[in-house]
Amino acid sequence: MKKLQLTFKTAEGHKKDLVFNYVREDLDAPTVKKAMDEIIASKLFEKNSVQLYTEVVAAKYVERVETGILEKDLAI
Template sequence: MKTLELSFKGSDMRVKHLRLKYVNTELTADDVTAVMNQMAKAKLFVKDGVNLYADPLRADMVETTKTTLMAVDTAPTA
């Protein structure tokens, strides 16, 4: 599974992460940069007077793979 991980610096100077699943894997750096800048400008996420996503820092496409090491067959027996 691929996940888009967006990192922002909040107005409290702490780094915040926003992880989005089921994203378009054809996104370009320009696409993501534009959206991150729009999010920061819109101040969509404010909590207790702190703008959580004030300054865009980075965006990463993270790919997770799952490897099953052991599984118990739970199929009903006749």
């Protein structure tokens, strides 16, 4: 499963990620940018009076791949 990771700058200039687990995998850059701009405009996300999402930095799909090396059977 791919996740969508949106990276923003906070009002203090730090990077902050917003990750969605269940997303369409065919989103294009203009669609994602528009959604990120709407998140910024909503001003819904704040911590200690600091806006968490104030500037678009990046967006990417992230996929985790696991490769097993060793697994102990725990059945009794």
